[in-house]
Amino acid sequence: MRSVVPVLTVVAAIFAIWYLAAIWLNAAWAYDKATRSGEELGVVALVADTWSQEKPKLPAPHQVGVEIWDTTVEKKITSKRSLIYHSWITLSATLLGFALGTGLGIALAVGIVYNRTMDMSVMPWVIASQTIPILAIAPMIIVVLNAVGISGLLPKAMISMYLSFFPVVVGMVKGLRSPDAMQLDQMRTWNASPSQMFWRLRLPSSMPYLFTSLKIGMAASLVGAIVGELPTGAVAGLGARLLAGSYYGQTIQIWSALIMAAVLAAALVAIIGLLQRVTLRRMGMA
Amino acid sequence: MIEAQNLDLTFQTNDGPVHALKDVSLQIDKGEFVSFIGPSGCGKTTFLRCMADLEHPTGGEITVNGVSPEAARKSRAYGYVFQAAGLYPWRTIGGNIRLPLEIMGYSKADQSERVARVLELVELSGFEKKYPWQLSGGMQQRASIARALAFDADILLMDEPFGALDEIVRDHLNEQLLHLWARTQKTIAFVTHSIPEAVYLSTKIVVMSPRPGRITDVIESPLPKERPLDIRDSPEFLEVAHRVREGLRAGHLDD
Ligand SMILES: Nc1ncnc2c1ncn2[C@@H]1O[C@H](COP(=O)(O)OP(=O)(O)OP(=O)(O)O)[C@@H](O)[C@H]1O
Ligand SMILES: [Mg+2]
Numbered sequence: 001m002r003s004v005v006p007v008l009t010v011v012a013a014i015f016a017i018w019y020l021a022a023i024w025l026n027a028a029w030a031y032d033k034a035t036r037s038g039e040e041l042g043v044v045a046l047v048a049d050t051w052s053q054e055k056p057k058l059p060a061p062h063q064v065g066v067e068i069w070d071t072t073v074e075k076k077i078t079s080k081r082s083l084i085y086h087s088w089i090t091l092s093a094t095l096l097g098f099a100l101g102t103g104l105g106i107a108l109a110v111g112i113v114y115n116r117t118m119d120m121s122v123m124p125w126v127i128a129s130q131t132i133p134i135l136a137i138a139p140m141i142i143v144v145l146n147a148v149g150i151s152g153l154l155p156k157a158m159i160s161m162y163l164s165f166f167p168v169v170v171g172m173v174k175g176l177r178s179p180d181a182m183q184l185d186q187m188r189t190w191n192a193s194p195s196q197m198f199w200r201l202r203l204p205s206s207m208p209y210l211f212t213s214l215k216i217g218m219a220a221s222l223v224g225a226i227v228g229e230l231p232t233g234a235v236a237g238l239g240a241r242l243l244a245g246s247y248y249g250q251t252i253q254i255w256s257a258l259i260m261a262a263v264l265a266a267a268l269v270a271i272i273g274l275l276q277r278v279t280l281r282r283m284g285m286a
Numbered sequence: 287m288i289e290a291q292n293l294d295l296t297f298q299t300n301d302g303p304v305h306a307l308k309d310v311s312l313q314i315d316k317g318e319f320v321s322f323i324g325p326s327g328c329g330k331t332t333f334l335r336c337m338a339d340l341e342h343p344t345g346g347e348i349t350v351n352g353v354s355p356e357a358a359r360k361s362r363a364y365g366y367v368f369q370a371a372g373l374y375p376w377r378t379i380g381g382n383i384r385l386p387l388e389i390m391g392y393s394k395a396d397q398s399e400r401v402a403r404v405l406e407l408v409e410l411s412g413f414e415k416k417y418p419w420q421l422s423g424g425m426q427q428r429a430s431i432a433r434a435l436a437f438d439a440d441i442l443l444m445d446e447p448f449g450a451l452d453e454i455v456r457d458h459l460n461e462q463l464l465h466l467w468a469r470t471q472k473t474i475a476f477v478t479h480s481i482p483e484a485v486y487l488s489t490k491i492v493v494m495s496p497r498p499g500r501i502t503d504v505i506e507s508p509l510p511k512e513r514p515l516d517i518r519d520s521p522e523f524l525e526v527a528h529r530v531r532e533g534l535r536a537g538h539l540d541d
Contacts, residue, residue, distance in 0.1 A: 182368050185340050189366040190386045191359055200385065204376050284375035284417050 018061050025057040026050035059252045067256040080236070083260055089237040091264060093153055093225040097160020098218055104161060105168025105217070106210075112169070113176040113202070114194065123173075130166050134159065134224065139231035156237075160224035164217035171213030175206025208285055211276035218268045226261060238264075287351065287441065287473045288314040288337055294345030295332055305498035306332040307343070312492060312501060316440070319467055319474045321484035322492045323530060329499025330477045334443050337475065338366050350441065362390060364441035365434030369449050371426040373418040373433075379405070380414035383433045390437055404432040407466055424455040428462075435470065442474045449479065460486055461515055468511065481534075485509075485526045486518055493533035503533035 023046070030049040034041040041049070051060040059067075071083040079085060108126065111118040138159050145155040179201050187197050229239025238257045245254035280286035295307040306329045314320050322330040335341035336348055339355035350358035358364060373382045380401050387397045405411050408428040418426055427447055434442060448456045460483060467474055478484050484491050485507065493503040508522055517523055 182370060182372055185335075186366070186368065186372055187389075188340060189338055189359060189364070190389045191362060192389045196389050200389070201374075204374070282376075284419055 015061055018058075019051070022056065022058045022060045023047055023050045026053055029053060029057070055249045056251055059255050063252050064255045064259055067252045068259060071256065083241070083256065086236055086238050086241050086257070087260055087264060090222070090225045090229065090239065090261070093156035093228065093237070094160055094218075094222045094264075094268070096153060097157035097224055098164050098221040100157060101161040101164030101217055101221060102168050102214065105165040105213070106172055108165070108169045109172030109176055110198070112173050114198075123169075126166060126169050129162070134163060134227055135230075137162070138224075138227050142228065142231055156225050156228035159228035160221040163220040163224040167213040167216040167220065168210075171209040171216075172206055175209030175213075176202045178209065179205045204283065207283060208276075208280060211272060211280070214272050215269050215276075218272055219265050222261065222265050222268065287316045287318070288312075288349070288475065290333075290336075290346065290348045292346040293333075293336065293343050293348055295329070295336065295341065295343045307336070308498035308500045310346070310499070310501055312504070314473060314475060314490070316473055317471055318490055319476065319488050320490045320492060321488040322475070322477045322494060323479065323481065323484045324494030324499075324502075324534065325496055326479075327499075328494040328496035330494060331445055332499065333494075334366075334445050334475060334477055337441075338364060338443055340366075358441075362437055363439055364443050365437065365439045367427075367431055367434045367442065367444040367447045369446045371418070371423075371430040373426055373429060375418055377417075378414065379410065379416050379418065379421065379429050382418070382429060383436050386433060386437055392437070400436050404435045407435060407469070408432045409462065422455075424451050424459060427451065428459065431463075431466075435466075435472075440473055442472045444474065445477045446479065447476075448483070456480075456483070457515060463487065464513060481527050481530050482518055485523055485530060486513060486515075491526070491530055493530060495534075495536075502536060503529075505529055505533070 027046060027050055030046055030053070031041060033049070050056070052063070053059075056063070068083060071081060075082040075084075077084050077088075108118075108122060112122055113119070141158055141162070142155045145151065145158065176198075183201060183205075184197075187201055192200070225237070226239040226242070229237040230243055238261050241257040242254055245251065245257065277286065290310055290312045293307050293310040295305075297304040297306055310329075310333060322333065324330055332341055336343050337350055337355055339359040348355060351361075351363045353361075373379070374385070377385065383401045383404060384397050387400060392400065401414060402411070405414055408431055410425060410428055410432065413421065413425070413429075418429070421429065427450075431444075431447065434444075448459050451459065464487060476484075476487060478487075489507050491503075491505040491507065492501055493505070494500065495502045505526060507526055509517065509526065
């Protein structure tokens, strides 16, 4: 309860700044229109106009709110104009990519921790892979996969995977190495096999690290899925909405897709956070 | 049981070699309770770790149960109790004790039976379902001893198991440990910093001194096997304690 007041204060401040920025950024267009029609613009009329333009530079919060309402609650989910439909398209690529990325990340981390050669050789490549701008590599992945006959969900998921495996590798390598020397020695005194050591000590010890990585990986995954929708001229998905919006100067549509993406990311990360809390508490690690 | 002949161990560190053990010879017979005492850095832990095959001597011979430490470790000939209890937070006390049993492939029924038995041995019956954080430090250390007792190792290697506990708890645990030793007939090698603890527990006290780590005195205790806590006020006890103290002082004077 104590946290409600500060949170509301911050939200109110954001809205205030947003509305003011909308006036400032959209005023030029409002004056333009007024001059052309030879009208004199009062303060009230100016503010009213900047908050209700059809293609504003910066739409006001309520415009975005109305757009989101219209395209979610008011539309059938199957409709091509439903934001829920587009979100689902992006979400499915995100989740698939996240699952693939997590799997790849954990597999690489296990390899790095258990295999000296991989330890020496893989990490530099993993880091190099992330220094390439995703916007540069995304079209290539899509084109190459299309050429071998893979299209639709999978290419987008691959880009999500490309972004999300990285935090998982880094976190899991650290996590799998987190047992201290005494714990490892202890296992040695019992003559534990490497696989017993992994399942009974290294993996459970790595859980706090895994969950932290998963949160970052999930957010990266969503970015990947959206970016993956941009270069293909995809017709569906939040990325497609962003792209279509920018072609036609539909800023309200862009912003509502952006907000939707943010809400989606927040919800996904929150779910992982919840899993983290429950799991770690049950494991006595929180 | 355990036999070391002219054992040498030099660690190569960035600041040059550290001579942790020099010319250490010692025989520990079956059923003995041997304490190692000496100033910090004299190689007590290192010696114990050599017995456990956690450290490899650079010279000399050591056998455990008549075989190499490695073979002894692989045949699970000893239980090792570390200074910290090292219980897994995600396992219950019972689950922690079961851990080495799972690793060694004991059957489920056997596991449960053994867990119950060792919990009783360290007076923790009823705590099987509790998690480590629900137990005091002394109880956790007892659980870790139970874990080392759960499988049939004849040898118990203990590195300052009660170092982090207060004196009252420590006295109690010492008493319990003696009972346990009498009941199980294990051979125990026990590292400590406390003279009374060493004298109270041991049949043999090994005094060590540092730089390089070596044995300066081996004292066979004349105390009877039956030892109530107030034996510590008896003249025999005080005499042994005095000799240990003298041995420690002599080690220091060499520096
Ligand atoms: N892994 C290692 N690498 C390098 N030097 C080490 C290592 N382990 C121990 N030493 C050194 O060997 C010497 C003996 O250490 P050891 O831990 O056996 O002493 P100890 O008698 O157990 O001391 P304490 O009473 O403080 O536990 C010390 O000088 C220590 O710095
Ligand atoms: Mg030590």
